[in-house]
Amino acid sequence: xxxxxxxxxxxxxxxxxxxxxxxxxxxxxxxxxxxxxxxxxxxxxxxxxxxxxxxxxxxxxxxxxxxxxxxxxxxxxxxxxxxxxxxxxxxxxxxxxxxxxxxxxxxxxxxxxxxxxxxxxxxxxxxxxxxxxxxxxxxxxxxxxxxxxxxxxxxxxxxxxxxxxxxxxxxxxxxxxxxxxxxxxxxxxxxxxxxxxxxxxxxxxxxxxxxxxxxxxxxxxxxxxxxxxxxxxxxxxxxxxxxxxxxxxxxxxxxxxxxxxxxxxxxxxxxxxxxxxxxxxxxxxxxxxxxxxxxxxxxxxxxxxxxxxxxxxxxxxxxxxxxxxxxxxxxxxxxxxxxxxxxxxxxxxxxxxxxxxxxxxxxxxxxxxxxxxxxxxxxxxxxxxxxxxxxxxxxxxxxxxxxxxxxxxxx
Amino acid sequence: xxxxxxxxxxxxxxxxxxxxxxxxxxxxxxxxxxxxxxxxxxxxxxxxxxxxxxxxxxxxxxxxxxxxxxxxxxxxxxxxxxxxxxxxxxxxxxxxxxxxxxxxxxxxxxxxxxxxxxxxxxxxxxxxxxxxxxxxxxxxxxxxxxxxxxxxxxxxxxxxxxxxxxxxxxxxxxxxxxxxxxxxxxxxxxxxxxxxxxxxxxxxxxxxxxxxxxxxxxxxxxxxxxxxxxxxxxxxxxxxxxxxxxxxxxxxxxxxxxxxxxxxxxxxxxxxxxxxxxxxxxxxxxxxxxxxxxxxxxxxxxxxxxxxxxxxxxxxxxxxxxxxxxxxxxxxxxxxx
Numbered sequence: 001x002x003x004x005x006x007x008x009x010x011x012x013x014x015x016x017x018x019x020x021x022x023x024x025x026x027x028x029x030x031x032x033x034x035x036x037x038x039x040x041x042x043x044x045x046x047x048x049x050x051x052x053x054x055x056x057x058x059x060x061x062x063x064x065x066x067x068x069x070x071x072x073x074x075x076x077x078x079x080x081x082x083x084x085x086x087x088x089x090x091x092x093x094x095x096x097x098x099x100x101x102x103x104x105x106x107x108x109x110x111x112x113x114x115x116x117x118x119x120x121x122x123x124x125x126x127x128x129x130x131x132x133x134x135x136x137x138x139x140x141x142x143x144x145x146x147x148x149x150x151x152x153x154x155x156x157x158x159x160x161x162x163x164x165x166x167x168x169x170x171x172x173x174x175x176x177x178x179x180x181x182x183x184x185x186x187x188x189x190x191x192x193x194x195x196x197x198x199x200x201x202x203x204x205x206x207x208x209x210x211x212x213x214x215x216x217x218x219x220x221x222x223x224x225x226x227x228x229x230x231x232x233x234x235x236x237x238x239x240x241x242x243x244x245x246x247x248x249x250x251x252x253x254x255x256x257x258x259x260x261x262x263x264x265x266x267x268x269x270x271x272x273x274x275x276x277x278x279x280x281x282x283x284x285x286x287x288x289x290x291x292x293x294x295x296x297x298x299x300x301x302x303x304x305x306x307x308x309x310x311x312x313x314x315x316x317x318x319x320x321x322x323x324x325x326x327x328x329x330x331x332x333x334x335x336x337x338x339x340x341x342x343x344x345x346x347x348x349x350x351x352x353x354x355x356x357x358x359x360x361x362x363x364x365x366x367x368x369x370x371x372x373x374x375x376x377x378x379x380x381x382x383x384x385x386x387x388x389x390x391x392x393x394x395x396x397x398x399x400x401x402x403x404x405x406x407x408x409x410x411x
Numbered sequence: 412x413x414x415x416x417x418x419x420x421x422x423x424x425x426x427x428x429x430x431x432x433x434x435x436x437x438x439x440x441x442x443x444x445x446x447x448x449x450x451x452x453x454x455x456x457x458x459x460x461x462x463x464x465x466x467x468x469x470x471x472x473x474x475x476x477x478x479x480x481x482x483x484x485x486x487x488x489x490x491x492x493x494x495x496x497x498x499x500x501x502x503x504x505x506x507x508x509x510x511x512x513x514x515x516x517x518x519x520x521x522x523x524x525x526x527x528x529x530x531x532x533x534x535x536x537x538x539x540x541x542x543x544x545x546x547x548x549x550x551x552x553x554x555x556x557x558x559x560x561x562x563x564x565x566x567x568x569x570x571x572x573x574x575x576x577x578x579x580x581x582x583x584x585x586x587x588x589x590x591x592x593x594x595x596x597x598x599x600x601x602x603x604x605x606x607x608x609x610x611x612x613x614x615x616x617x618x619x620x621x622x623x624x625x626x627x628x629x630x631x632x633x634x635x636x637x638x639x640x641x642x643x644x645x646x647x648x649x650x651x652x653x654x655x656x657x658x659x660x661x662x663x664x665x666x667x668x669x670x671x672x673x674x675x676x677x678x679x680x681x682x683x684x685x686x687x688x689x690x691x692x693x694x695x696x697x698x699x700x701x702x703x704x705x706x707x708x709x710x711x712x713x714x715x716x717x718x719x720x721x722x723x724x725x726x727x728x729x730x731x732x733x734x735x736x737x738x739x740x741x742x743x744x745x746x747x748x
Contacts, residue, residue: 129483129484131480161517161519162515162516162517163517165514165515165517166515170515172515172516172517172519172520173519174516174519174520179483179520180512180515180516180519180520182507182508182511182515183507184503184507184508187476187503187504187507187508190472190473190476190477190480190504191476191477191479191480191483191508192480193476193477193480194476194477194478194479194480194481194483194484194488195480195481195483195484196480197477197480197481198436198480198481198484198485198486199484200462201436201462201463201481201486202484202485202486208480220472220500221472221473221476221503221504223470224470224472224473224476225473225476227468227470227473228467228468228470228473228476228477231468393513393514393517393518394513394514394552394553395513395553395555395576395577395665396513396518396521396576396577399621399664399665400665400668401665401666401668
C-alpha cells in the first residue's frame with residue numbers, strides 16, 4: 001500500500017551568505033540604543049522574557065550613550081577600557097604573526113570580540129572565578145595579568161607557567177580568577193555552576209562566570225549547566241558569546257528553530273538577556289547587573305553577546321573557504337574599538353591624536369614584551385621546559401609507575 | 412569495633428569524613444533525603460543538612476562537572492553515580508577535566524574528588540546494572556582507581572580516597588554490599604554481620620591507596636583478583652585443592668606491583684581473575700606487568716579468567732559470571748603448564 005503522505009525531507013540550515021556572495025544582514029533586527037529598559041536585579045525572570053529577543057544597546061550611531069543602561073563607567077574607566085581592547089587587538093596581531101613565523105604552533109584571535117571579555121572583566125571583583133573558553137583573553141588583559149607570562153605560555157618556553165604542557169592560549173591563573181582552559185568544549189560551563197554552588201555552600205560572597213560559544217551551546221554540558229544553575233539557584237553568570245560562527249558552521253546549525261540563544265534560558269527559568277557584544281558600555285552594564293544579581297543571591301543569569309568573529313577561527317583556519325570575505329565589514333554592529341573610540345571623541349574625552357599616540361605606545365609595549373619572551377625562547381628554539389617535567393603533576397605525588405617511565409625516558 | 416555490612420561501613424565512612432571536614436559535600440541521584448538506592452548515604456542529610464548532602468538532577472555529566480567546579484573552589488566533593496553502568500555520560504568530565512586539571516594547570520587548580528559507583532554483576536542486573544568498567548579508568552592518566560572487597564577495607568579505602576588530593580574512582584561491588592559472595596549462587600548468603608571481615612574499626616581509620624593485601628597465602632600459584640572475585644578465587648583454590656596465593660589488589664591505580672611481583676616470583680605461576688570483559692580489560696595490563704617483571708620466574712603461561720567479550724546478559728548470568736568452577740579449572744590448568 002502506498003503512503004498518502006509526501007516524502008519527508010531533512011532540514012539543514014544554511015547561512016545567508018557563502019564565498020562570493022554579497023553579505024546581507026537586512027533581516028537582522030537591531031533595536032535602537034537605549035530602547036531596552038533596565039529591570040531591577042531581583043527581577044522575576046518570567047517578567048523579562050522579551051529581553052531574550054531584543055538587544056541591550058547603549059551606544060547609538062552618533063556615539064552617544066543613551067538609556068537606562070548608560071552611565072555606569074567614568075570617562076577614565078572608558079579610556080582604560082579602550083586601552084584594554086587596543087592592547088588585546090595588538091597582542092593578537094603580534095601573536096598571529098609569530099605563529100606565521102613559526103615561533104609557535106598555534107594561535108586564536110579575538111578580532112571583533114574584544115569588548116566582550118574586556119568589559120566583562122570590569123564587572124567582577126577579586127576572588128570571583130571565570131571559567132573561560134579559549135576566546136576570552138581580555139579577561140586577563142583587563143585584570144592586568146602580565147602579557148609576558150601569556151607570551152611565555154604561547155611560546156612554551158622555560159618561563160611558561162604551565163611548563164609547556166598545554167597548547168598555546170590555554171592559559172590558567174587562579175590568582176586572576178581565570179580557570180584553566182580546556183580544549184574540550186562546554187565542559188567549563190557546568191564547572192562554573194559547581195564553583196558557584198561551592199561558594200553558596202560555603203556561605204561565601206564570590207560568584208562564578210561560565211563562558212561558551214554559540215556552537216558549543218549544542219554540547220550536552222550546556223544543558224547540564226542550565227539545569228544545575230536553575231535547580232540550585234547558583235550565583236553564576238552564564239555567558240554565551242554568539243559570534244555567528246563555530247569554525248565553518250554558521251550559528252543556525254546550533255540554534256535550530258529557537259529565536260535566539262538567550263531564549264534557551266526561558267525553559268530553565270533563568271533570567272536571560274541579549275546584549276550588543278560590540279558595545280563596550282552595554283556589555284559592562286549587563287555584566288554588572290548580572291554579577292550583582294548573583295551576588296545578592298537572586299540566582300543565575302544567561303547572557304547572549306551578539307557579536308561577530310571577524311578573524312579566522314584559528315591559525316589553522318581559512319574562513320574564505322566558507323564565508324564571504326566582506327562579511328565582517330558588513331556586520332551591522334560594527335567594530336567594538338571604533339565604537340568606543342567614537343563615543344569618547346563624541347563626549348570630548350578622546351581625540352584622533354591621542355588615539356594614534358595610544359596605538360604607538362601599545363605597539364611599543366607589546367613589542368618590547370614580545371622581545372623579552374622571545375629572549376627566553378620560542379617553540380623549539382631557546383630555553384625549553386624540561387622533558388622531565390611532563391611526568392610531574394599528573395598526581396600530587398608521583399606514583400611508582402611514572403617514576404619508572406621517567407627513568408626509562410632518560411630523566 | 413562494630414559489625415557492619417559494606418553499606419553500613421561506607422555510610423559510616425561518609426559520617427566520619429563529613430564530621431572531620433566541613434568541606435566534604437555529598438551529592439548524587441537520590442543520595443539526599445532518601446539516603447541512596449543502596450542506603451549508603453542514609454541519614455547524612457538529616458545530620459549534616461541539605462547544603463552538605465543533597466539530591467542531584469539525573470545528569471551524570473552535570474554531577475561530575477559541578478563537582479569539579481566545587482573541587483576547584485576548595486571543597487571535597489564525594490559524589491555518587493548510581494550504577495557504574497551509567498557513568499558514561501560523565502566520561503568527558505572525568506577524563507578530559509578531573510584527571511587532567513592538575514597537570515594542565517601545573518597545580519594552579521586541583522581536583523580532590525571521590526566518584527563512588529556500585530559496580531559488578533552476580534545480581535541478575537542484566538546489561539546496565541552489572542558492568543565492571545574499571546579498565547576505562549585505569550587507562551586514564553591522572554585518575555586513581557579503588558575497589559574494596561569487604562566492609563573494613565571499604566571504610567579505610569574510602570577515607571583515604573577522601574583525603575587524597577587527586578580524583579579517585581571508587582568502585583563498590585554491589586554483590587558484596589550485604590555479604591561476601593564466592594560465586595555459589597545456589598547457597599544462602601552469609602551476612603557481613605556474621606563474618607569476621609564484618610568487623611569495622613571505629614573512627615578515622617584509613618587504609619593507604621596503592622597497597623594490595625594477600626588474603627590467602629599459598630605456594631603454588633598467584634591469583635590476582637579484586638572485588639567479588641577475591642572470594643571466588645579463595646573458594647576455587649579450596650575446591651580445586653590448589654595452594655593458591657590470592658592477592659586482593661584493592662587499588663588498581665596506583666598498583667602495588669611489588670606485592671604482585673614478590674608473589675609470582677615465589678609461586679612461578681599466575682592466574683588473573685576479573686568480572687569485566689576480557690579484551691583490553693585490566694587483566695591484560697596485569698598480565699603484561701607480570702610478564703615484564705617475572706618472565707624468568709614463570710613456569711607456565713598465565714591465564715585470565717574473565718567475563719566474556721559480550722554485553723552482560725540476564726538469563727545467562729551464571730554462564731557469564733566467572734565462578735569458582737571456571738577459576739578452579741584455570742588453577743588446575745596453570746599447575747599442569
